[in-house]
Amino acid sequence: MTQATIAAPAPAESKVSLLARGALVPRLVTGLSILLLWEIVVRAFAPAYVAKPSTVVLAIPRVITDPSFLQALGATLLAVAEGLAITIVLGTVIGLLMGRSSAVDRVIRVYINGFNAMPMIIVLPLFSLWFGYSGAARIATIIFAAIFAITMNVADGARSVPREYLEVARSFRSDRWRVLNEIVLPASMPYLLAGFRLAAGRALIGAVVAEFFLSIGGLGYYILYNSRSYHHNEAFVGVLLLAGFGVGFELLVNGATRRFMPWYRRDEKSG
Amino acid sequence: MLNSYIRRHGPLWLSLVAGIALWEIAGRSTSRAFMVPFSETLLRLWQLMTRGEFIAQFLDSAQLFLTGFALALIVGAPLGLLLARVRTLRIGVEPYIMILYATPMVALIPFILSMMGFGFAPKVLVVFLFSVFPILYNTVEGARSIKPELIEVAKSYRSTEWSLWREVMLPYTLPYMMTGVRQAIGRALVGMIAAEFFLSSTGLGQLIMGASQDFDTAGVFASIFVIGLIGVGLTRLGLMIEQHFARWRQ
Numbered sequence: 001m002t003q004a005t006i007a008a009p010a011p012a013e014s015k016v017s018l019l020a021r022g023a024l025v026p027r028l029v030t031g032l033s034i035l036l037l038w039e040i041v042v043r044a045f046a047p048a049y050v051a052k053p054s055t056v057v058l059a060i061p062r063v064i065t066d067p068s069f070l071q072a073l074g075a076t077l078l079a080v081a082e083g084l085a086i087t088i089v090l091g092t093v094i095g096l097l098m099g100r101s102s103a104v105d106r107v108i109r110v111y112i113n114g115f116n117a118m119p120m121i122i123v124l125p126l127f128s129l130w131f132g133y134s135g136a137a138r139i140a141t142i143i144f145a146a147i148f149a150i151t152m153n154v155a156d157g158a159r160s161v162p163r164e165y166l167e168v169a170r171s172f173r174s175d176r177w178r179v180l181n182e183i184v185l186p187a188s189m190p191y192l193l194a195g196f197r198l199a200a201g202r203a204l205i206g207a208v209v210a211e212f213f214l215s216i217g218g219l220g221y222y223i224l225y226n227s228r229s230y231h232h233n234e235a236f237v238g239v240l241l242l243a244g245f246g247v248g249f250e251l252l253v254n255g256a257t258r259r260f261m262p263w264y265r266r267d268e269k270s271g
Numbered sequence: 272m273l274n275s276y277i278r279r280h281g282p283l284w285l286s287l288v289a290g291i292a293l294w295e296i297a298g299r300s301t302s303r304a305f306m307v308p309f310s311e312t313l314l315r316l317w318q319l320m321t322r323g324e325f326i327a328q329f330l331d332s333a334q335l336f337l338t339g340f341a342l343a344l345i346v347g348a349p350l351g352l353l354l355a356r357v358r359t360l361r362i363g364v365e366p367y368i369m370i371l372y373a374t375p376m377v378a379l380i381p382f383i384l385s386m387m388g389f390g391f392a393p394k395v396l397v398v399f400l401f402s403v404f405p406i407l408y409n410t411v412e413g414a415r416s417i418k419p420e421l422i423e424v425a426k427s428y429r430s431t432e433w434s435l436w437r438e439v440m441l442p443y444t445l446p447y448m449m450t451g452v453r454q455a456i457g458r459a460l461v462g463m464i465a466a467e468f469f470l471s472s473t474g475l476g477q478l479i480m481g482a483s484q485d486f487d488t489a490g491v492f493a494s495i496f497v498i499g500l501i502g503v504g505l506t507r508l509g510l511m512i513e514q515h516f517a518r519w520r521q
Contacts, residue, residue, distance in 0.1 A: 026363030034367065050386060106282035111290060117506035118499040119461040121468065122476075125483035126491055130305060205375040205461075212377070212469055220378065227381035239378045246373035 051236040059233035069222060069234075073241070076211070076218035079135060080203050083142030087199055090143075091150030092192065098151065099158025100184065112155075116148035120206060124213045138210040138218070145206030146199035150192070157191025158184050190261050197253035201246055208242065307489040312496055315489035325478070325497075332463060332474030335391070339398020340459045347403045347455075348448060351410025355417070355444045356436075365411055372408040376400045376462070380469045389471035394463075397470065401462030405454035413447025449516040453509035460502055475501075 035053045042052040063069050098105045098112070123144055124137075131137035161184050169179045211220030219238050226235035291309050298308030307315075319325040354361040380397060387393035417439065425435050467476025475498055482490025 023362045026359050027366055030363035030367065046386070051382070107286045107289070110283055110286055113506075114499060114503050117457070117502040118495075119457075119464045119502055121461060121464050122479060122495050122498050124468070125479050126495060129483060129486075129488065129491065201373065201375070205377055208375055208377050209465065212380070223378055224381045227385050230385065232382060232385070235381065239374070239382075242378050243370055243374035246375060247370050250369070250373050 049230040049232050051232040055233045056236050056240070059237055063234050063237040069238075072217055072219050072222040072238075075135075075216075076207050076220065079138050079218065080142060080200075080207050083139050083206070084146060084200060084203050086139075087143050087146045087150055087203065088196065091147045091195070091199070092154050094147075095151040095154025095195075096158050096180070096184065096188075098155035099161075099188070100180075105155065109155075112148055112151055115144075116152060120145040120202070121209050121213075124210065127210075128214055133214045133216060135216060137214055138207060138216060141210040142203045142206040146203040149198035149202060150195040153191045153195030153198070154188055157188025160191070161187040190257055193253050193257050193261075197249055200249040200253075204242065204245055204249075304486065304488060307492050311489050312492040315487075316493040316497065319478070319490070319493060328474050328478045332467065332476070335394055335398060335466065335474060336459055336463045339395045339462065340402055340455065342395065342399045343403040343406060343455060343459065344452070346399075347406030347410070347451070351407050351414075351448060351451075352440070352444065354407070354411055355414030355440055361411060361414055368404065368407050368411055372404040376404075377465055380465060384470055394466035394470050394473075397466040398459050398462040401465075402455035402459035405458060406448060406451040409451030409454070410444055410448040413444035416447070417443045446513075446517040449513045453506075453513045456505050456509040457502075460505060464498070 039052050039054060042050050046052075094108070094112075098108065120141070124141060127137045127140050127144075131140055165183050165187065166179065169183055174182075207218065208220035208223075210216070211218040212224055215221060215224075219242065223235045223238040226232070226238070294309045296308075298306045298311065316325075354364060376397070379400060383393045383396055387396070421439050421443075422435065425439055430438070463474070464476045467474045468480065472480055475494060479491055479494040479498075482488075482494060
């Protein structure tokens with residue numbers, strides 16, 4: 001097992017059984033106490049501009065109707081979507097090549113591993129040099145942040161295709177394209193999804209970091225600008241949204257894995 | 272001996288040499304402002320090393336990394352184990368740990384900046400926030416994987432709390448926790464650079480920023496090269512730690 005695949009989605013306990021066993025009450029209590037504690041601590045010790053639950057809630061309607069916020073949100077989401085689209089296509093192609101050809105694997109694995117281990121934000125100064133302080137640098141950062149996660153997962157997936165499947169295909173004389181399309185790709189799907197989950201999170205981080213660094217319009221810059229001008233509540237709404245996207249990707253991929261690939265279990269979990 | 276070494280590691284070295292050659296050629300055939308050949312990067316790196324600038328910045332970064340990471344471990348590991356043992360608490364806290372694990376922590380840096388300013392403490396906080404949640408999240412995952420029957424059996428044999436921990440809880444949660452530690456090492460490194468970029472500029476982050484502001488492309492490449500190597504080394508270390516504890520999990 002390589003590092004990218006270990007962080008696989010755990011098949012979550014089903015909602016119904018959890019609620020039946022009384023998970024809802026402890027969860028609500030914990031959530032409310034976190035919010036209450038936060039509110040009290042900030043009221044008691046922090047200056048007035050610091051975000052606290054009550055004022056953040058009040059800021060939500062103001063922020064989500066603010067055109068500049070919507071514009072920033074749109075810019076970031078568009079960049080993440082574009083970056084991820086490029087990443088998925090490129091990453092899958094490279095990953096499949098690596099997984100199915102040991103020659104390709106030997107040549108580029110060291111680089112994929114190496115780049116993946118790099119803290120991705122160190123390329124920002126270089127990308128700003130190459131692409132200027134522009135949206136192109138943001139897209140490049142997103143791709144760089146996300147692509148290795150997908151590549152490594154797809155390569156692992158393509159490598160783990162059971163040999164018997166391929167032998168059957170070969171004995172029925174199916175051509176390479178059909179083997180790829182009908183055996184290798186479907187068999188690596190769970191890995192692709194696990195890679196996508198990692199990649200989506202990293203793409204989001206890449207976008208925010210790039211906006212911080214390059215000062216280009218987007219959700220990250222909105223947060224930076226507002227917290228600099230002591231509008232912490234408004235800025236925090238942006239953070240909530242980012243957290244929502246992060247959790248959303250996680251749930252989406254876990255849900256898709258369970259829904260479309262119910263046979264796929266990484267780790268049997270119980271309790 | 273030698274033969275099998277070549278067969279095993281030959282392609283790796285070959286591909287490294289090819290990569291360096293490609294870098295050298297690309298560097299020589301483009302503008303100096305964009306890219307610098309490998310040889311020049313090494314030369315610049317040597318200069319940085321001998322001028323002592325590099326060592327000072329490296330130690331500065333290492334101090335930040337270790338402080339933040341140690342704090343994350345000191346807080347995350349016991350808390351994770353507590354959550355593993357106290358079921359109600361775990362069920363209550365679980366979703367929030369998942370949310371915080373999935374939240375891009377970089378987004379909090381501007382708040383930390385405007386509340387805590389430019390000192391050492393806010394930077395440690397950033398590294399801590401980046402690295403504590405993977406530890407917690409994975410430990411809770413491990414705790415979920417303990418079969419309740421195991422604890423029941425242990426209890427019905429009147430095992431003491433200590434032997435319950437030693438023979439059931441720890442063997443089940445530690446491998447997961449170490450997966451968290453591995454992830455945390457990687458994230459702490461990102462957090463370290465992010466803190467050095469966006470809070471007060473120090474350490475290795477400052478090394479890159481400074482080079483980039485001076486349009487010293489060789490300096491940028493040299494710093495990225497070194498930080499990349501550090502990243503590779505730390506990832507290796509993380510994998511080793513994880514595998515050491517995960518031997519039986521496969």
